[in-house]
Amino acid sequence: MPGQFWCVLGRNGVGKTTLLHTLAGLNRPANGRVLIRNDDIQDIKPQQLARLRGLLAQQQADAFSSSVLAAVIAGRHPYQFGFGWDREEDRAQAMQALQQVNMAAFSEHDVLRLSGGERQRVALATLLTQDPSLLMLDEPTAHQDAAAQIVVMALLHKLSNELPRQKAVIAACHDINLVARYASHVLLLGDGQTWQGRVDRVLQPELLQAAFGCPFEVLENGKRRLFMPVADTAPASA
Numbered sequence: 755m756p757g758q759f760w761c762v763l764g765r766n767g768v769g770k771t772t773l774l775h776t777l778a779g780l781n782r783p784a785n786g787r788v789l790i791r792n793d794d795i796q797d798i799k800p801q802q803l804a805r806l807r808g809l810l811a812q813q814q815a816d817a818f819s820s821s822v823l824a825a826v827i828a829g830r831h832p833y834q835f836g837f838g839w840d841r842e843e844d845r846a847q848a849m850q851a852l853q854q855v856n857m858a859a860f861s862e863h864d865v866l867r868l869s870g871g872e873r874q875r876v877a878l879a880t881l882l883t884q885d886p887s888l889l890m891l892d893e894p895t896a897h898q899d900a901a902a903q904i905v906v907m908a909l910l911h912k913l914s915n916e917l918p919r920q921k922a923v924i925a926a927c928h929d930i931n932l933v934a935r936y937a938s939h940v941l942l943l944g945d946g947q948t949w950q951g952r953v954d955r956v957l958q959p960e961l962l963q964a965a966f967g968c969p970f971e972v973l974e975n976g977k978r979r980l981f982m983p984v985a986d987t988a989p990a991s992a
């Protein structure tokens with residue numbers, strides 16, 4: 755739903771990526787259908803689909819050299835016709851997206867020479883220039899340093915909240931505390947069981963324990979709750 759920032763949480767291998775790829779139309783669902791605005795995703799033409807939903811993959815595979823700016827302008831592909839490639843407004847939109855992810859200074863760099871975290875932020879800028887109504891992101895904070903994680907999550911929060919064009923955002927995440935701080939809703943995947951709803955309702959230590967199979971402590975600092983996984987047995991002290 756526009757205005758909502760959903761995070762998908764669950765242990766490794768539970769199916770977060772599979773779910774995102776199925777929702778994006780890359781995998782056919784084993785059962786049922788995926789609908790976007792009442793249309794089956796398999797029936798929507800590719801160019802139209804690219805305006806409706808975009809996916810940030812967990813990793814980027816660059817086969818050849820390209821400038822960062824060219825990689826980001828590629829996000830405008832669903833809006834370009836005939837000889838409309840690389841128009842001035844596309845370049846401006848791409849530069850604005852690079853600014854939003856703190857990568858504007860890298861616009862003339864080669865994508866093959868970026869660090870893992872830089873490359874992922876460039877891919878996020880490409881998704882921003884694609885400008886779909888629904889943004890799906892597979893671990894958008896993976897490879898990001900602590901400050902960049904905040905930049906990315908705050909940006910996704912803003913995109914889902916900013917009027918008049920609120921986006922719908924779905925992101926697979928591993929950092930429960932970033933989710934607690936920035937998401938509006940959580941889908942928690944467990945073994946054969948799921949919990950979904952507003953973030954405060956789903957982020958409960960007993961539900962997290964059921965999903966991840968380890969106990970959680972909750973620390974409160976007056977402003978927010980922090981979730982710490984704890985081992986059943988304490989490590990031997992030195």
Ligand SMILES: Nc1ncnc2c1ncn2[C@@H]1O[C@H](COP(=O)(O)OP(=O)(O)OP(=O)(O)O)[C@@H](O)[C@H]1O
Binds near residue numbers: 764769770772773
């Ligand atoms: N291409 C594939 N072919 C067959 N099985 C796969 C394939 N990709 C993933 N799987 C399996 O599907 C299950 C779900 O994988 P998925 O990548 O969706 O998990 P995930 O929740 O995203 O995990 P992670 O947190 O480690 O990224 C896993 O058991 C995995 O081994």
